[in-house]
Amino acid sequence: MQRVSFRPFIIFALIAAVIVTAGVVLYWRQVTILLEKDVKIHIADAARDSAGDFDRLVQTDKEILTASALPLEDSYPWKDESFLPEMLARLDQRDHFNLIGVALADGQIIYSTPSDRPLSQLVVRDVLRNTAHNEFYIAVRPREGKYTSSILIQAVPLDPNDGTPVGALFSVQKEGYYRDVLALSSMGTNGHAMVVRRNGDVVLTYENLPAKNIFSILERYTLDAPTTLESVRQDIAQGKSVLVGYHTTEDLHNFLQFVPLAINDWYLVAAVPAKYVEEQATQVAKLSLVLFGLVFFVFYFLLFFIMRVRDDSNRQLFTTAFVDPLTGADNFNRMCEQFDNKLAGLNRQAALVIFDINKFKVINDLHGYERGNEVLKRVAQVLQTELAPEESFCRLSADNFVLLLKYDEKRAFLKRLKAMSTQLKRNCTVEDSCLMLDIAFGIYEITEDLPFYIMLDRAHLALEHAKTRTFDKCEFYDAADRNRIVAEQQIENTMESALANGEFEVYLQPKCDFVTGEILGAEALVRWIHEDRVVRPDEFIPLFERNGFILKLDMFILEECARLLSMWQANSMPVVPLAVNFSRLHLNDARFIPQMRRIMAQYNVPNKLIEAEITESVIFNNLERAQEVIGGLHLYGFPVAMDDFGSGYSSLNVLKELKFDSIKLDKEFLSGFEENPRAQKVIEGAINMIKTLGVKVVTEGVETREQAEFLRKCGADLAQGYFFSRPVTVTTFEQLLQKKTLL
Numbered sequence: 001m002q003r004v005s006f007r008p009f010i011i012f013a014l015i016a017a018v019i020v021t022a023g024v025v026l027y028w029r030q031v032t033i034l035l036e037k038d039v040k041i042h043i044a045d046a047a048r049d050s051a052g053d054f055d056r057l058v059q060t061d062k063e064i065l066t067a068s069a070l071p072l073e074d075s076y077p078w079k080d081e082s083f084l085p086e087m088l089a090r091l092d093q094r095d096h097f098n099l100i101g102v103a104l105a106d107g108q109i110i111y112s113t114p115s116d117r118p119l120s121q122l123v124v125r126d127v128l129r130n131t132a133h134n135e136f137y138i139a140v141r142p143r144e145g146k147y148t149s150s151i152l153i154q155a156v157p158l159d160p161n162d163g164t165p166v167g168a169l170f171s172v173q174k175e176g177y178y179r180d181v182l183a184l185s186s187m188g189t190n191g192h193a194m195v196v197r198r199n200g201d202v203v204l205t206y207e208n209l210p211a212k213n214i215f216s217i218l219e220r221y222t223l224d225a226p227t228t229l230e231s232v233r234q235d236i237a238q239g240k241s242v243l244v245g246y247h248t249t250e251d252l253h254n255f256l257q258f259v260p261l262a263i264n265d266w267y268l269v270a271a272v273p274a275k276y277v278e279e280q281a282t283q284v285a286k287l288s289l290v291l292f293g294l295v296f297f298v299f300y301f302l303l304f305f306i307m308r309v310r311d312d313s314n315r316q317l318f319t320t321a322f323v324d325p326l327t328g329a330d331n332f333n334r335m336c337e338q339f340d341n342k343l344a345g346l347n348r349q350a351a352l353v354i355f356d357i358n359k360f361k362v363i364n365d366l367h368g369y370e371r372g373n374e375v376l377k378r379v380a381q382v383l384q385t386e387l388a389p390e391e392s393f394c395r396l397s398a399d400n401f402v403l404l405l406k407y408d409e410k411r412a413f414l415k416r417l418k419a420m421s422t423q424l425k426r427n428c429t430v431e432d433s434c435l436m437l438d439i440a441f442g443i444y445e446i447t448e449d450l451p452f453y454i455m456l457d458r459a460h461l462a463l464e465h466a467k468t469r470t471f472d473k474c475e476f477y478d479a480a481d482r483n484r485i486v487a488e489q490q491i492e493n494t495m496e497s498a499l500a501n502g503e504f505e506v507y508l509q510p511k512c513d514f515v516t517g518e519i520l521g522a523e524a525l526v527r528w529i530h531e532d533r534v535v536r537p538d539e540f541i542p543l544f545e546r547n548g549f550i551l552k553l554d555m556f557i558l559e560e561c562a563r564l565l566s567m568w569q570a571n572s573m574p575v576v577p578l579a580v581n582f583s584r585l586h587l588n589d590a591r592f593i594p595q596m597r598r599i600m601a602q603y604n605v606p607n608k609l610i611e612a613e614i615t616e617s618v619i620f621n622n623l624e625r626a627q628e629v630i631g632g633l634h635l636y637g638f639p640v641a642m643d644d645f646g647s648g649y650s651s652l653n654v655l656k657e658l659k660f661d662s663i664k665l666d667k668e669f670l671s672g673f674e675e676n677p678r679a680q681k682v683i684e685g686a687i688n689m690i691k692t693l694g695v696k697v698v699t700e701g702v703e704t705r706e707q708a709e710f711l712r713k714c715g716a717d718l719a720q721g722y723f724f725s726r727p728v729t730v731t732t733f734e735q736l737l738q739k740k741t742l743l
């Protein structure tokens with residue numbers, strides 16, 4: 001069976017996979033680039049935010065310091081020495097700064113907590129120098145005095161006279177104060193910030209750095225093109241924001257975002273490892289890929305599902321159209337469809353074979369349909385294994401299979417069929433039954449380019465022929481068979497009209513007394529006068545027996561005989577009993593005897609003048625029925641003769657059981673009897689035996705005087721044969737009847 005191919009699907013899937021993969025790669029790149037951009041923006045934002053926070057922090061401090069300086073300036077000149085410590089202590093209560101103090105121009109320092117003097121004189125001098133011109137001062141000092149880490153010192157001038165400051169109010173913030181800002185919290189734990197000067201000197205760090213200048217750090221690394229250290233320096237010198245990517249010696253990729261601060265020449269530098277950027281990009285890309293994959297999967301699943309559904313429905317259609325539901329093998333439609341291709345595949349050296357399991361019905365009847373079906377399935381299985389791939393077969397109907405087989409040479413072919421038949425018989429029996437398949441093969445060797453159905457007809461014809469054989473039921477198509485069929489067809493087409501047109505005529509063959517030669521009766525034999533030809537019954541009776549027309553024809557002959565007898569009676573002509581042949585088909589026809597009686601009554605002829613001839617083979621096959629019919633005929637006074645005694649499988653038992661009035665010895669008894677003394681003995685014995693039963697013996701086919709003489713001696717009663725007369729027309733017969741003797 002043709003399967004719906006998945007190849008286009010696979011090719012499509014491969015192409016789609018390539019396109020999707022290319023798409024994914026491109027998409028990945030694009031997403032990475034976009035995300036990198038995005039993340040860089042994010043880094044810049046984070047850095048800007050941090051810078052803003054830092055600026056704001058410092059601004060707040062500046063404002064607090066400035067505000068705190070005001071009351072000090074307002075109360076200048078300070079009353080006494082305790083004023084400033086008291087004021088500072090009060091200011092310190094706000095607890096905003098770690099430390100607060102006043103540096104006076106003369107170098108004196110007053111702290112909010114007098115006991116603690118943590119800052120060096122150097123720092124104080126710095127504060128005074130930087131605020132001397134009324135400027136806000138901010139600086140970072142590493143490990144100043146008691147402080148173990150960096151501190152932020154801020155200072156505002158104290159200028160009560162609006163001229164030269166008298167000192168400065170300063171504050172100290174510890175490292176932790178700005179640490180939060182430098183933690184770059186918006187980047188999670190992925191980055192941190194530092195504060196550097198424009199020359200790169202590090203002012204504040206979140207964590208320890210390997211050098212004190214950021215440029216000297218960058219010098220050691222490779223910067224991402226097109227940035228160079230020089231370009232960075234220039235940009236920073238101009239106060240621009242810059243993003244710098246670089247690879248460390250350990251090949252770690254990092255970014256530095258420089259953002260200028262509002263304080264001094266300071267820059268906030270956000271340091272973020274590229275890993276963070278990549279991780280972000282990878283995560284998004286991965287998510288996209290998963291989505292992609294999901295969509296792809298769903299798409300393919302749907303596609304596959306649709307294809308499966310389509311495939312299933314195609315297969316279903318195919319099965320309905322081309323598969324025999326019982327055996328699962330090809331059906332006739334499939335065979336027709338493939339026939340030309342298959343035949344070409346066999347180079348037209350092929351034979352079309354039909355085989356039939358004789359009496360398959362018996363299997364069904366005896367073992368049930370299921371067993372019967374099982375046998376047919378097994379037949380298909382055996383054929384499947386027996387046939388070459390280029391050959392084919394199908395189940396035509398019930399137990400009929402058609403095979404297209406390779407054909408080389410007759411003997412080899414017949415041998416193959418025989419082997420096939422053996423295989424079938426061996427494998428396809430009904431279990432627990434010794435019932436053997438009886439297979440008949442009809443073969444048409446393909447020699448002409450004919451339509452398939454004609455070849456099939458021919459194989460059929462051969463099969464019909466094969467079925468009539470007892471052994472080796474294998475028959476080749478013969479053109480003569482076909483001619484016969486055609487002729488028979490013609491006969492069938494014309495038989496009804498022939499009967500209506502009176503083309504069937506009764507010929508009469510006298511039955512004579514051996515000694516006197518007197519005509520004591522006659523057998524009515526039908527002739528078909530067709531187109532000026534007298535057609536003998538052998539040419540049409542077998543066909544009429546097959547198509548049932550014989551029932552009509554026999555009754556027609558009977559009627560003709562009855563009409564004749566009635567006419568003879570009416571015209572006071574000599575009347576002799578006439579024998580009419582009745583086909584075996586009448587035996588099973590309930591209308592048989594009633595019809596006979598009706599016809600006889602119609603012509604008012606006594607029944608005893610019509611003798612019914614029934615052939616021996618029929619009687620032998622249906623003994624009981626024959627008994628009934630003979631009984632019925634006798635009941636109404638019709639004499640009955642057994643025709644052709646000795647031609648078939650006569651059983652003497654038949655003679656004992658059936659009460660015939662006469663028995664007609666078949667003409668075959670006489671063939672070659674002159675040369676064969678044993679034949680003579682058999683005839684003599686048969687006649688004697690029949691005579692002892694009190695039955696008349698009529699001998700058919702008496703052709704010679706010697707035969708007549710011999711049969712007379714044997715005691716036969718009547719003779720029928722060419723020696724006395726051939727079957728003749730009614731007119732001729734009437735003339736013969738006028739004669740006293742035919743001898």
Ligand code: C2E
Nearest residue numbers: 525526536537538557581582583701702703720721722727
């Ligand atoms: P049958 O009933 O045995 O008829 C005898 C056949 O032997 C006739 O052949 C007859 O012509 C032939 N015959 C007679 N004498 C001789 C002879 O000396 N030598 C040879 N060789 N043949 C002889 P026919 O007329 O051709 O009939 C053939 C058969 O056809 C008949 O055999 C009968 O069985 C059947 N038949 C004929 N007419 C009818 C009919 O009307 N109805 C039926 N059912 N069968 C008929």
Ligand code: MG
Nearest residue numbers: 523581613643
């Ligand atoms: Mg006869």
Ligand code: MG
Nearest residue numbers: 643644664700
């Ligand atoms: Mg006969």
